[in-house]
Amino acid sequence: MLANLEDTYFKERAGDLRDIGKRWLYGVMNEQIVDLSKLEPETIIVAKELNPSDTAQINLDNVLAFVTEIGGKTAHSSIMARSLELPAVVGVGAVLDELEDKQILIVDAIKGEVIVSPDVETLQIYKEKREKFLKEKEELKVLKDKEAISKDGIKVDVWGNIGSPNDVKGIISNGGFGVGLYRTEFLFMEKDSFPTEDEQFEAYKIVAEELKDYPVTIRTMDIGGDKSLPYMELPKEENPFLGWRAIRVCLDREEILRTQFKALLRASKYGKIKIMLPMIMDIVEVRKAKAILEECKRELQEKGIDFDKNIMLGIMVETPAVAFRAKYFAKECDFFSIGTNDLTQYTLAVDRGNEKIANLYDTYNPGVLQAIKMLIDGAHEGGIRISMCGEFAGDENGVALLFGMGLDAFSMSGISIPRVKRIIMKLDKKECENLVERILTLSTASEIKEEIKKFMGKI
Structure with a gap:
């Protein structure tokens, strides 16, 4: 065992x-x-x-x-x-x-x-709870075709996270107007060898076509850390989450990235695809990836293959190194998307998969919230939009805070979409900005949660 x-x-x-x-x-x-x-x-x-x-x-x-x-x-x-x-x-x-x-x-x-x-009594109690939950889910369906617009008229994009083309239906049925994170590594995990360019193209094309005019942000292969491939040997590392993973693997093994880039470019003909690079911590990594993408574009053009010439390339911001220099990274990117799972882990130096220290892992930690605020401000200063695709984006208690910070888009699991929409519709931007000002003066996560609880109780 x-x-x-x-x-x-x-x-x-x-x-x-x-x-x-x-x-x-x-x-x-x-x-x-x-x-x-x-x-x-x-x-x-x-x-x-x-x-x-x-x-x-x-x-x-x-x-x-x-x-x-x-x-x-x-x-x-x-x-x-x-x-x-x-x-x-x-x-x-x-x-x-x-x-x-x-x-x-x-x-x-x-x-x-x-x-x-x-016992029978407990079983009955939970059956009633489940029925109540399913009833609420049914009631939330009225929000399916409605946009998330705050009380004072500010529109916020609410998207879904997916791991395969099969997940798209769940995003659409819950009222998501796009995909903020397509985790392509699951496509790699389902295979016995690296998926070919054609195999990848078909998967990306399906998602692009199903979402038609809605944006689809597709993250390049994020292998390493706690994700491995049976056909690819990864080095034995003391700290794999800090080691050879994600963009580091793809830049070292350029053929993997080139194949994926070409598949993504070909699929971009069929929808509004955006490409996102994971685990970025150095502008040099972005520039190298951009250079490879341009080479792939030229190769397809020479073959007469059509694609979106203006396809957007952005980064998943999940390291403090990017938070500290956000406005400079923004000049090299078309968009940002905050990955709060790893951003929290790296900011707090807490292994997010270690249940022994799970109590220390908290995105409401003031240091993490400050990093998020820096990223949002830096993105806007650099003239680009910023979304969030980490689990925090679907946290109902954090929506007002993120809206007040100026987050442009939220991306989450499908089941969270209608609840987040409902909250946004009850919010006023100025009130949320005042909440942010109060929150950033507090010293502990517990104080922050208490302040948010008071705010949410009034909306």
Whole structure:
């Protein structure tokens, strides 16, 4: 079992379970490898951990919820669960050995609790809660075709995050007017070798065509950290989140980036595609990527292949290095998108996947909020728009704060879209700007949350 390995690298890195060859399913206690595409109806998946390559195989029609022993709220199992609109509780500790096949569980994703073998009364209470939740979800459908416009008439873009073309329907059905983050690494994880230019082109084309005139921001391959490929050997590193990952891999292995760029350029003919580079910390990285993109454009032009000549190239801002110099980076980019998951991790020096220090990981930390404000101000000073595609964008308590800071667009899991829209429609920009002024004078995350709670109670 993974938990019994002596090598702390595998424990800390939480490697891809498919690659390691161990899969866990609720009710299966003998390390049997389970085909996640062939699950029985109303299954709750309980695992040591679920990585993107695992969730990509799941037959969603038969799954009710996820539970994992390790991980935090920004672990990829959590992010994917929200993207799939399924409840999930992560970091529950050792539970696999205590469960039996066909046992009834209640997964309370709001409280972060898992109730094993609930009594009849508890079961009834949660059935009523679920019915209430589904009723509210149905009521929110009236916002589907409405734009997010504040009380004082300011329009804010609300987009969705996706991991594959299959996720687009969920964004559209929830009223998202575009995609703010397409995580292309999942396409790479589903393959037994690097996807070809044509394979990538077809995937990107589907998304572009389905969203028609709405923007689609596609992030280049973000491998490394806690994401691996079975056919690509990554170095064993003491700190993989600070190591060879994302843009660093792509600039070292230019053929990967060139293939993806050409596929994206070809797909840009069919919609409003924007390209986003992950894990940027140096302007030189942006310039190198831009040079490669221009070479790819020339190559396609010579072959007579049509594409959007004005395709936008931006960066996912997730390092303090960019926050400190935001206006200078803005001069090299067409747009910014804040990745709060890693920005929080790197600003606070807290491993976002380590449940032992999960209490320290908090985007409401004043240092993180100051970094976000610097990025928004720097982007606008440099004349570009800035969105947010990290989990914080879908945090209902943070919407007023981000709106007051001047964030241009929010991108989140589909299920969060109507709720965020509803909040924006209740806001006044000046009141939110005053909230920001008060917040930035406070010293702790708890003080900030209390101030926001008071504000939200009045809208």
